[in-house]
Amino acid sequence: MTRVEEANASQKYNANFLKYIKAFADVGKHSRLFPKKCRTCGHEYADFPQYIQDTLPVGHGLEPYKDSGDALHTMQYRNCRCGSTLSIDLTEDEYPLLESFWEMLGKESKERARPIREVVLEFREQCNRYMSEQHRFSGE
Numbered sequence: 025m026t027r028v029e030e031a032n033a034s035q036k037y038n039a040n041f042l043k044y045i046k047a048f049a050d051v052g053k054h055s056r057l058f059p060k061k062c063r064t065c066g067h068e069y070a071d072f073p074q075y076i077q078d079t080l081p082v083g084h085g086l087e088p089y090k091d092s093g094d095a096l097h098t099m100q101y102r103n104c105r106c107g108s109t110l111s112i113d114l115t116e117d118e119y120p121l122l123e124s125f126w127e128m129l130g131k132e133s134k135e136r137a138r139p140i141r142e143v144v145l146e147f148r149e150q151c152n153r154y155m156s157e158q159h160r161f162s163g164e
């Protein structure tokens with residue numbers, strides 16, 4: 025791949041990701057998660073897209089776990105502009121596709137022989153780009 029082809033490829037979205045990216049963009053105001061307020065500086069995040077837009081990434085940022093009732097959760101870690109880590113605990117109540125989301129990531133990782141961590145990073149990068157573009161288009 026040439027440098028230009030590489031740049032073009034990075035502008036596209038993985039077709040397998042899109043459904044999940046759009047569902048993340050819908051995680052919004054009407055849940056127990058938002059608005060979310062930073063305890064350190066008091067900055068308030070109205071919804072998930074704004075949280076993604078206004079915070080900075082930490083590590084690979086998404087970690088699945090099961091609670092004692094065997095419900096699937098996913099922790100999303102981002103840093104507030106003030107430097108505090110703001111975690112969000114997603115469940116299927118906020119993100120109904122959670123189970124199939126991790127299945128899809130596992131499948132991508134297997135089929136493309138890439139570590140799950142890299143697939144998560146790629147997803148996150150595309151997801152964040154999608155939300156920034158939506159943000160721009162809505163004129164806010």
Ligand SMILES: [Zn+2]
Nearest residue numbers: 062065104106
């Ligand atoms: Zn803060």
